[in-house]
Amino acid sequence: MSEKTHKMQRRLTRRNVVAGAAALAGLAVLPRLAGAAKAPKSALKYQDTPHDGQDCAGCIQYEPGKSASAMGTCKVVEGPISPKGWCLAFVKKS
Numbered sequence: 001m002s003e004k005t006h007k008m009q010r011r012l013t014r015r016n017v018v019a020g021a022a023a024l025a026g027l028a029v030l031p032r033l034a035g036a037a038k039a040p041k042s043a044l045k046y047q048d049t050p051h052d053g054q055d056c057a058g059c060i061q062y063e064p065g066k067s068a069s070a071m072g073t074c075k076v077v078e079g080p081i082s083p084k085g086w087c088l089a090f091v092k093k094s
């Protein structure tokens with residue numbers, strides 16, 4: 001094996017180790033995110049009505065129900081969430 005080939009193999013191996021470590025770190029975070037507790041409605045001042053033209057249907061955290069007017073869920077607030085609701089964690093969909 002030439003010295004050049006040997007160096008390339010070492011570089012590839014190091015890159016694979018770094019990529020593998022990054023992937024493992026990402027996988028380690030997933031269960032924590034998946035298991036993260038949602039906040040109670042009161043903690044984020046959730047209300048069933050819009051606030052200054054903002055509502056849950058327009059928030060990136062909202063997960064719609066079976067229809068546009070049905071109750072949905074939220075990624076960060078616990079319990080059923082109205083599409084016309086709002087809370088302090090509102091983040092506008094882009």
Ligand code: SF4
Pocket residue numbers: 046055056057059060061062063073074075076077081085086087088089090091
């Ligand atoms: Fe509604 Fe707040 Fe959840 Fe956004 S973060 S969907 S505003 S409850």
